[in-house]
Structures are given as C-alpha cells and as structure tokens.
Amino acid sequence: MYNFDFEKPSTIADAVSALGSEDAQALGGGQTLLPTMKQRLASPSKLVSLKGISEMQGICTADDGALCVGGSTSHADVAAGAGAYPGLAALAAGIGDPAVRARGTIGGSLANNDPSACYPAGALASGAILVTNTREIAADDYFQGMFTTALDEGEILTEVRFPVPEASNYQKFEQPASRFALVGVFVAKYAGGVRVAVTGASEEGVFRWTEAEAALSGNFSADAIADMAPGEDGMISDLHGTAAYRAHLVGVLTRRAVTAAA
Amino acid sequence: MPKDSGIGASPKRREDVRFLSGTGNYTDDIQVNGQAYVHFLRSDIAHAKINGINLDAASAMPGVIKIFTGADFEGVGGIPCGWQVTDRHGEPMQEPAHPVLAQGKVRYVGDQIAAVVAETLEQARDAAEAIEVDLEELPAVVDMKAALADGATKVHDDLTSNLCYDWGFVEENKPAVDAAFEAAAHVTTLELRNNRLVANPMEPRVAIGDFNRATGDSTLYTTSQNPHVIRLLMGAFVLGIPEHKLRVVAPDVGGGFGTKIFHYAEEAFCTFAAKALNRAVKWTSTRSEAFISDAHGRDHVTKIELALDADNNFTALRTDTYANMGAYLSTFAPSVPTWLHGTLMAGNYRTPLIYVNVKAVFTNTVPVDAYRGAGRPEATFQLERVVDKAARELGVDPIALRRQNFITEFPYATPVAVEYDTGDYHGTMDALENMADLSGFEARRKASEARGKLRGFGVNCYIEACGIAPSNLVGQLGARAGLYESATVRVNATGGLVVMTGSHSHGQGHETSFPQVIAEMIGIDESMVEIVHGDTANTPMGMGTYGSRSLAVGGSAMVRATEKIIAKAKKIAAHLMEAADADIELKDGAFSVAGTDKSVAWGDVTLAAYVPHNYPLEDIEPGLEETAFYDPANFTYPSGAYACEVEVDPDTGKVTIEAFNAADDFGNIVNPMIVDGQVHGGIGQGIGQALLENAAYDENGQLLSASYMDYAMPRASDVPFYGVDHSSQTPCTHNPLGVKGCGEAGAIGSPPAVINAVVDALRSGGHDIHHIDMPVSPSRVWQAMNG
C-alpha cells in the first residue's frame, strides 16, 4: 500500500469538497478498494470515508412506498432491515461472508459495478433510482458496462430508492472460489410488468433480459420461459464456465427465481 | 472402556491452547534486533531472457540497504535436488542449475529476478518498483506433451531437451506385461489428468536470516517441516556453512502439507544476505506470492490400461504418465512420480504384472513437488478409476470386482518392488459397507430423483507406503539423504522427561500423542513428558515430518531411547533395593523386585541418577539421558476403503457431497481423536482436489488461479460430516509400536471415491460417461452431460 491521507467528514457537503482534491477517492466499506490498494493496484492520494455521514446511513420508506437505502448502509443492515423488500434483503444476506457484510456498503458495490456483483442485479431489476449529491439517475441509465457507471469523478452515491415489487427473488449461482455470482438473476414483478436483471454472465456487465421480461409479463410462471436462454454471444468465458454454460444458467436461474417469487 | 491416558486415549491437544489463543510463536512473530526486510522482485513473464537490470534509481530510494541480483550469487551454490532418478536406460536424470536469484533467464512467473533489502518492507517494495529490468520474452513451454515435441523451446538451454527422465518400472517386466495385454480377455483403458494443486497452508512461508559477527554463526528461522534437512542442504550445497556454524529453527509452523519440506531460495537468500550485510534479514511471503513461489503439487497426465482374464481377474497393468516438474527441480520432485508412485501401482490387488512409465517434464511453471500423499494419490486415483471403469464395462459390481482381486495373504511381495507386511482389505471393506448403508442407497437415490437430482455412489480402496525408509534402500533408489529418525530422552532429577525429537509438528499434535507413548511405557502421567522439536541447536539430527512418518519412525526412535532409559533406571533401582537387575519390574511408575514387596518410585531412581550418593558408580555413569536413531526395516502400509455419495443437479451440474465414509487400517492407534482429525483433514483436501481446486495456467504460462478469487479451497459447507472407522487394525510387524501412519490417507483415498460417485450419478441419469477430469466443477459436469 502507498501512503495516503485520510478524512472522515460528517456531511455530504464536506465529503464532496474533500473529494475535490486530486486523486482523492471515496471509501465505503473498503471491501474492494482496500485489497486493491494493498496490491498496489490503486494509489489514491486521499481516502474520504463516507461511513461518518449519518444522512447516508439507514433504511426508510418514502411517501411513494419506495424503499430508500442510504449509500453507506452496510449489507448486513440491508439484510436485517429491508423487510419491506424481502427479495432485496435476501440478496444482501447472500453477499460474501459476515465480515464483508458488516463493512461493505450498497453505495460501494453500485459505484464499483463489478460484473459479478449482486446489487447491480437488484437495482436494475427494481428500476431503482440512484441518488447522488448532484442528481438522480435511473438504473437503466446508470450501469454502463463492467466497472463503469454514469457517476462522474468525485460524485457520491448518497441513496438508492427501490420501488417495492409485488413479488421478487434473487437466484445466485456461486463461482466456487470467490463465491461472487457466476451468474445471478433478479426477477421483480411490478403491476406494470416484470423486470429481469442478470449479473455475472455478460462481458457488458449487468443487463436486462428483455425477452424473458416480455414472456413473464404475460404469464408470470417458469413455464412461460421454459427452454428459453439468452444467446451465448458476449457472455463471459473463463476458468469457471464457458459462455454457453453461463447462457444456460441464466435460463435455469430465471426459472428458479420466478418459481420462488410466484 | 476407553482409556483416559496412555496409548489409545484421546486427551485434548495440549498445543491447541496456544494455537487457539493466539499465543503461538510462528516465524513471523520472531523479531530479531535490527532486522531489515527483503522484497523479491519476481518475474511476471513465464520465460524471458534477462538483457539487463538497472538498479541505479532503485538503489537511491529511501531506506534501501542493498539490492541483490543473480550476479551477487556467482560462485555461490545453487538450490540442490535431494533425489536423483535413474532413467530406463540407466542414465541419470537431467538436472538443471537452480540459482538463488535468476541468472540470464527467468523461467516461470514468480522466478526471483532481484531482492531488495531495506529498512522497512514498504521501502523495499517501493524500490523494487523502480528497478528497470529489460526482459526479452521467449515462447513459454506449458503443455507437457508439447514440451517434448521435436523443436520445442527449451526451458534450460544447456539440457538436451525438456525431458528430465524417462523412467520405466519395472523395465524388465515390460515384455511380459505387453504379452499379458495381448492375451487379455478384456482391457479397460482410461486417460486422465491429476490436477495441479497449490498447498495453501494457513501460514505463508517466512524466513529470517541472522548472523553473529562475533562467533561467525548463522541462524535461519524458517517455516519448515524439517529444519535439519534445510541445515544440511543449505549449509552443505548452497552456502558452504558447516553444521556447527549454522542453526536452523522452525518454531510453530502453521501447516505444511508437503510444501514446507523443501529448501527454498528465499531461505538461502536471507541467510546469505544476513552475513553479507551483517544485519538480520526477514522475508514474509504474501498470499499472492505463495501462489507463485510455494512448490505446487500433483499435475500428472496419465493413460492407464488394465488387463483382465475371462474370470475378471486382473492380469496386468500398464501406465504411461507425464509428470510436470515445473521450471526447476524442487527438493524431492523427482521421487514423487517414481518411487512414491510406481511402487504403489499394485494397490490392494493381486495384479501379477505391472509396468509403469513416467516421463518427467520441465515447463515454464512453478516447480512441482510433494503435496499431502505425494505420488500415492496419483497412483490411487488412476488405479481406482480404471478398476471402476472396468467394473462398469463388464457389468459387475465394483465392490465385488475389487474383493475378487484383493491381496489376502501377507507378507505380499508386489511386482513393483515393495513388500506389504500386513493388511486386511476385506476387513476395511466390511467396515465400510456397514457404515455406508449400501442397502439403503436405492431408496436414497429415489428420494433424490424425486427432487430432480441424480444420486451416485462411489467406492475405492487405497494402499499407501508411509514412514518412508529404510535408508539403505532409499539410497539405492536415488535419495541423497538417509531417512531414519532420532530422539533424545532426557530425564530430569525430579522425574520429568524432556524428549528432543527430529520429527517436526506443524499441526499433527505430536506434543500430545508422543507423551502418551512414553508415559505409558514408564507408567507416569503424560504431564511429566515435554516434547521439544524444531531447533537444530537442541535436537538430535533428524529428518523431519512428511510421508506420515512421525510416529512410525520418530515415535519408534523415542521408544528405543526410552527403552534404554528404562534399562539403565532398572540398574539403579536394583542397586537401591540390593537386588539383581533381572528381577526388577517397572509398573505404574514404580520399580519393584519380582516376588517381593520391595519397591522404589520412579522419582527416587531419577533423583539417584543425578545425586549419586548411593549409586553403582563403578558400573554405570550418573545421569539419565539416552539417544536413539531408528532406521526402519520397511515402509508401513496403511490401507482402507472409502465411499462417497453425491448428488448432482442436472440443471446446473453442481455436485454436492451427501455422505463420505472412510474405513482405515492404521495398525495400532495412539490417539484416536487425533487420527480422526488427520483423516477428516485429508478427506477435506481430497474433496478439495476432486471438486474445487485447480492451479490452471494459460498458454503463456500465466497462472489463472493465482488468488482465492479463482483458486477454490474447500470450505466447511463443501464437505459433509464424515463417517470414520479404524476398527480394522493389523499392526505393522516391524516397528515397536505396530503403527502405520495416518497423515496422508484421507487425501490419498478420497478423490477417486468422489469421481466414481459422480460418474455413477451421471450414468444413472442416462449419460454415457466414463470419466470427468478433476475438479468436477459445475461447468465441467454440465459440459459432460451436454456433450
């Protein structure tokens, strides 16, 4: 690890100004950033911890019924406190191990947008609104490929607003070593239709499987998507699974998610 | 009634108090006054010519004391290989030079280019980044068969090819074996790979070199399973330091699994640099470094053929194996695919004719050497897989086919040069069948099918050779060291004992089980016996711990030394009681004169030995301390039968282990709880190999699974509760304890059971599959099911 300065502001405004200096970087739970720094693959000059900002902590319900999760809320707190949205609470409860869940934050996970991470599937399938210190971004516009998001330099994810679906489920098939998602599928059924978001599978990062959404919006049952799978073009192929295998898993897991949600 | 002390009891492990309370003393816990830190700059290219190294900028960095490169080691010895194999044609193996720091070329990702010694570790790392290395990339040699093709790039320019040796065993048997195949009623053939593994002990390697300018003594603190072997290899072959000027200390060691047997360049570097700089030099491996610098295990590619007659008797066995050596020869690497593998190919069966061919190959990968089981898992896996395949091809029950071919009479001389002293293969199979509830399997399979899952049952046997020895035999086979073990038993005046052993404990529980043996021999409490190990300064020359040899060989040395103690103590007791030596009996910690009520306590005798006022000084010396070296007459041959039950999810290919049962014959058992633990851990590693672990290289020689993000270690939820049975006990006939060794059995015996079960499950689902390579990851299983 290289040397760096450390600040722990207590307001979003102070965090924004602290992040104004060159090569400053936000620190959430540090579960991704700190290992990267230890390997000397990242060298921020300053870390600005977001953990001391009380307005970015916790879970509440908005007037429109959306579940609002503060950007610095830990996975463990979402697992325990998002009872209003059981599919999301279960997703959080399945991330990493207890130590990771105690430290890691929703903002850090969504800002990082790891192609195998769980929250991106939950946020995209929910059509969540990602609130930053400057604007609100719809999930459909936010995820822009592996490790890439709509966030600008120094922009802070302060809150995520999840419209609560009628039914939902997240199916995660673990990569045997990392236990991140080899493929993960989040299915959310809203009055206006069904949304299906897939993580772990595509070289473009999390994506919506629109073909399945269309079929499921008419008939929310596994039968509606029997034998259906996305094409293997653009799927990740690595030590843990070929593109064809991942494409196959998307179909299997979507059916399981629908059955579990229905 | 179970005993509560002595041989056969299960006292809790006394060492666990410090291990579990964070008060152990591991090598990294040692801080030598004034120590500097070294960081190794390692190659990130698998094969390259070093055109130049510019140290100017780096040397000027803050805190840098000195940066060493290969040039600093010209004239210094290389890392030696401890075993020379002779090939089919009577020629010695090809043995490349193995410099402490790379000279001229780097040969694997991880090879050390330079070593930066600085005041702090971070300063050393900073400076390493400022070193300018001009590497000219060369084609990487990764695949073993391609490495042997004509015109293949050579890993070592001064060798004639990438072939280390072409070994035939037993060469004279080859024509008869070939003829038996011609005459066979049935031949079963199987091609498979034994996957490359990274040992991953919980504690990464650490080395601290220290030098005393006043005395000229060097000390190396290191994470080793055998400090005396390191002292001998490094002192005699690398640095030219005589043993009396070199002390090697291996304190608490957090797991070894084989990979801490070997003498590594980092150890030699730290010892060398400490003298050169007159500063202690410390190196602590990071986990990432361990993946590319600890010797790997396994990595065999094999074709095995089994010939059977019309009555399903095994008539001949023939194997053709490529064994990966990596880029250099690690300490015992050449012995693993040969003498620890070929000699085990008879397994538990009466196969009269066997021929084993092994081609050991250099590649641009991390050196490969012994890993828990070392050669024996590779032998067991292929044999037990081909027997299973033969049973399926012939439509006979796999257990019945095995039983039909079991060796039943002992001693039994195999056609592969070893003689099994004892065993009861039907006995362990009976115990296994009881545990595994075979009759209930069909109902369990139906229940799985009702849940949409395929269920499979797999069984296998194993035989292994432990307590590697005797020295004169292994010398003939190419070992460059003896394989005895030593013990010094020091009885103190007030009766307590300190036992100094050449065996090393790095998780095996010696500090608990060894005292059980000695306390029982004397009839005193175990708390009166303390075990000292791991420091060449206060233990007799010993060969360390590997090959499940500690109790069979090291324990036997302790028994011999204790027998000498008892013999002398009896003389003292006889003097004290004015009786004849021959009439003295030792029982429950007291000496008595046979047929009388005269007796003296153990403590009276030990006190007399050190306060010899009333003492036969004219006959015997004062004091009570004895040393014994024990060199066994033969290997020991533990054996067993293992069964695994799996479920396969046909939608995803995911395999789950539903049950695992192990029936072992370890001969006599000193501490059943510790033996259970050794078996559990071994099976965990075997399941890891079968389902999860895979050190995979790409075609450029980059390790794809170089961290826990991609290298899957077994976790608690990956393994079931094991059934373990040791009731079948045929004591070893040639060591005083009748023990056989249990450290590796689990890792040797479990992978074939897992794969046999997976194949059984898939076949029950209508898939015509005979084999899937390890690890049977979900994607591989799905691939196999879907063509």
Ligand SMILES: Cc1cc2nc3c(=O)[nH]c(=O)nc-3n(C[C@H](O)[C@H](O)[C@H](O)COP(=O)(O)OP(=O)(O)OC[C@H]3O[C@@H](n4cnc5c(N)ncnc54)[C@H](O)[C@@H]3O)c2cc1C
């Ligand atoms: C052993 C292990 C297992 C894991 N398993 C899983 C798993 O199964 N599924 C899964 O989804 N994840 C998994 N993770 C990742 C984990 O969820 C991390 O918590 C997450 O990826 C990053 O969150 P963090 O709060 O730790 O962010 P940090 O590591 O602190 O930061 C990550 C990045 O986000 C930026 N950042 C942080 N917070 C904000 C913010 N509020 N606004 C803008 N930028 C911000 C940082 O600058 C940095 O670039 C695992 C991690 C580990 C170590």
